[in-house]
Amino acid sequence: MLDVSNLKVSYGAVQALHGVSLRVEKGQIVTLIGSNGAGKTTTLRAISGLLKCSADRVAFEGRELRGMPPHEIVRLGVAQAPEGRGIFANLSVNENLEMGAFIRNDVDRVRQDKKEVFELFPRLKERLAQNAGTLSGGEQQMLAIARALLTRPRLLLLDEPSLGLAPQIVQTIFKVIREINQAGTTILLVEQNAHMALKVAHRAYVLEVGRVAMEGDAKELAKSDQVRKAYLGGH
Amino acid sequence: MSPVSKLDEQAALVMPDRGRAALNALVTGLACIAAALLVHFVVGSMVGPFVTRIMLDAGVMIILAVSLNIVNGFTGQFSIGHAGFMAVGAYVAAGITYYSSLALFGSYQAQTGLISVGSLIFAASALVGGLAAAGAGWVVGLPSLRLRGDYLAIVTLGFGEIVRVLLQQSNPQLFSWDETRAASLKELVPPPLGGAQGFQSIPTYTSLFWVALFVAITLVFCFRLKRSSEGRAMLSIREDEIAAQAMGVNITNLKVRAFMFASFFAGVGGALYAHQLGTALRPTDAGFARSFEILIAVVLGGLGSISGAALAAVLLTVASALMIELGPWRMVLYALALILIMIFRPGGLFGVKEAWEVFGGLWRRKAVAR
Numbered sequence: 001m002l003d004v005s006n007l008k009v010s011y012g013a014v015q016a017l018h019g020v021s022l023r024v025e026k027g028q029i030v031t032l033i034g035s036n037g038a039g040k041t042t043t044l045r046a047i048s049g050l051l052k053c054s055a056d057r058v059a060f061e062g063r064e065l066r067g068m069p070p071h072e073i074v075r076l077g078v079a080q081a082p083e084g085r086g087i088f089a090n091l092s093v094n095e096n097l098e099m100g101a102f103i104r105n106d107v108d109r110v111r112q113d114k115k116e117v118f119e120l121f122p123r124l125k126e127r128l129a130q131n132a133g134t135l136s137g138g139e140q141q142m143l144a145i146a147r148a149l150l151t152r153p154r155l156l157l158l159d160e161p162s163l164g165l166a167p168q169i170v171q172t173i174f175k176v177i178r179e180i181n182q183a184g185t186t187i188l189l190v191e192q193n194a195h196m197a198l199k200v201a202h203r204a205y206v207l208e209v210g211r212v213a214m215e216g217d218a219k220e221l222a223k224s225d226q227v228r229k230a231y232l233g234g235h
Numbered sequence: 236m237s238p239v240s241k242l243d244e245q246a247a248l249v250m251p252d253r254g255r256a257a258l259n260a261l262v263t264g265l266a267c268i269a270a271a272l273l274v275h276f277v278v279g280s281m282v283g284p285f286v287t288r289i290m291l292d293a294g295v296m297i298i299l300a301v302s303l304n305i306v307n308g309f310t311g312q313f314s315i316g317h318a319g320f321m322a323v324g325a326y327v328a329a330g331i332t333y334y335s336s337l338a339l340f341g342s343y344q345a346q347t348g349l350i351s352v353g354s355l356i357f358a359a360s361a362l363v364g365g366l367a368a369a370g371a372g373w374v375v376g377l378p379s380l381r382l383r384g385d386y387l388a389i390v391t392l393g394f395g396e397i398v399r400v401l402l403q404q405s406n407p408q409l410f411s412w413d414e415t416r417a418a419s420l421k422e423l424v425p426p427p428l429g430g431a432q433g434f435q436s437i438p439t440y441t442s443l444f445w446v447a448l449f450v451a452i453t454l455v456f457c458f459r460l461k462r463s464s465e466g467r468a469m470l471s472i473r474e475d476e477i478a479a480q481a482m483g484v485n486i487t488n489l490k491v492r493a494f495m496f497a498s499f500f501a502g503v504g505g506a507l508y509a510h511q512l513g514t515a516l517r518p519t520d521a522g523f524a525r526s527f528e529i530l531i532a533v534v535l536g537g538l539g540s541i542s543g544a545a546l547a548a549v550l551l552t553v554a555s556a557l558m559i560e561l562g563p564w565r566m567v568l569y570a571l572a573l574i575l576i577m578i579f580r581p582g583g584l585f586g587v588k589e590a591w592e593v594f595g596g597l598w599r600r601k602a603v604a605r
Contacts, residue, residue: 048481069480070480071485074483080481081481082475086477087474087475087478088471088475090473090474091467091471091474095467151483
């Protein structure tokens with residue numbers, strides 16, 4: 001579904017990605033783990049068009065995404081819930097969700113999709129009229145995911161959904177991520193919380209200073225010594 | 236109102252029902268005209284010339300502040316050259332009415348009566364002035380709105396100065412149609428708009444009716460915009476550009492559009508300003524001082540708040556009219572008031588909200604306290 005080959009991104013003179021290649025198969029959850037500054041967010045932003053990149057290939061369902069502006073990439077079916085949530089703090093929860101449906105004209109389907117989103121995140125329904133900035137961190141993350149879902153993506157890019165959240169909320173978020181995937185949305189998940197990410201993912205890539213250091217089946221990577229030592233706090 | 240019914244109501248709003256939309260537009264238009272007639276004849280007959288003058292000034296200021304709010308308040312950009320666009324509209328409209336009056340009526344005196352050929356030419360010229368300003372907005376906005384943050388401020392500031400200098404270079408005004416017909420190409424290019432001496436004797440068509448009408452149109456447009464999907468997208472740019480892009484918003488495109496809307500109404504406001512009794516347009520009208528006044532009204536009202544910008548525009552106009560006898564002390568009081576407001580209400584009078592949302596909130600809170 002998504003095929004990225006030799007992706008390179010530079011911030012000025014500093015090269016952040018030195019040729020990252022990865023594949024996401026339809027129906028899977030693929031996770032990108034690694035420490036701070038490994039280039040996880042950069043990879044996502046390059047895919048969604050928010051950053052300029054050079055690559056041999058960034059193809060989504062066979063279509064080349066390189067050079068395409070982000071607002072067109074969304075229309076192809078690639079949605080992103082940005083890092084730090086990127087919710088519209090001074091707009092109400094409902095307005096935030098409406099922004100998720102910005103690219104759509106099918107009013108009836110949007111309403112139906114909203115209902116489904118409320119089933120995933122009942123909390124949001126209670127807070128519809130509230131300013132999004134007044135939500136708790138967990139609720140904001142839920143809103144960011146819900147908003148991205150309303151674009152009706154086939155591929156959902158999630159950037160650090162567990163960032164700064166209490167362990168219990170993280171559990172909830174990951175439960176929902178799995179549900180979204182089971183409902184048919186492919187997910188590329190960027191996470192520092194390798195433990196949780198490897199649990200839900202089918203495949204995983206380990207990023208180290210802008211390169212893919214390891215890749216493979218998520219369950220197997222979780223067992224490997226190297227990953228356990230570096231990312232799972234094992235000995 | 237329960238959240239669900241609110242959703243239904245919004246769904247109904249975007250329902251693609253053309254007949255209903257047309258009817259809606261017609262009713263709104265008639266309501267605007269009715270309101271303008273009411274202001275012109277009823278309120279106008281109750282107040283003297285001094286108050287009328289303040290009302291005209293306040294109306295123009297409302298149009299300018301509310302339109303700048305589309306850029307600075309909705310999309311969160313920082314334009315400080317609004318007077319430049321106003322001046323474009325003012326000079327274009329004044330040029331049209333002045334020279335067409337000379338040609339058609341043989342004099343620059345305004346025709347009497349609320350609706351006359353002259354006043355219709357004036358209304359059309361105001362729209363042309365607005366379009367010219369919107370065109371200028373497009374030219375300025377397209378390259379500079381790709382840039383972030385302070386660059387737009389610098390570019391718009393520069394634009395105002397460019398307009399000012401260009402207007403200074405315009406040819407001396409011609410005072411009769413014979414003179415105009417006999418003029419050589421050299422006297423007509425650049426256009427005879429008075430240069431540094433200013434553009435005088437503009438027919439005085441600006442009345443309470445026209446000001447009220449254009450204020451009403453501006454307000455209706457802005458409120459509709461704010462509630463529309465496009466307006467919400469503008470607000471989302473202000474909130475978080477990256478997230479807005481991730482939602483599929485073409486941010487450059489929308490910023491340019493916001494900029495053109497704002498410039499259009501600034502141009503219309505300029506046209507109304509130009510045709511007031513006793514106005515001589517001067518190149519300095521395009522300058523920073525005027526832009527700054529408009530900016531203050533927007534910031535004072537609360538960035539993003541339409542009713543806030545409108546109220547602040549009225550307050551500032553009334554205050555500066557009342558303090559006119561204080562001479563230089565006026566500016567001191569003006570500045571002091573601004574400082575105090577920024578200390579006690581740093582988000583402006585209403586913040587990003589509208590007046591009724593703020594007061595509605597207060598009322599609800601009190602009700603809960605009881």
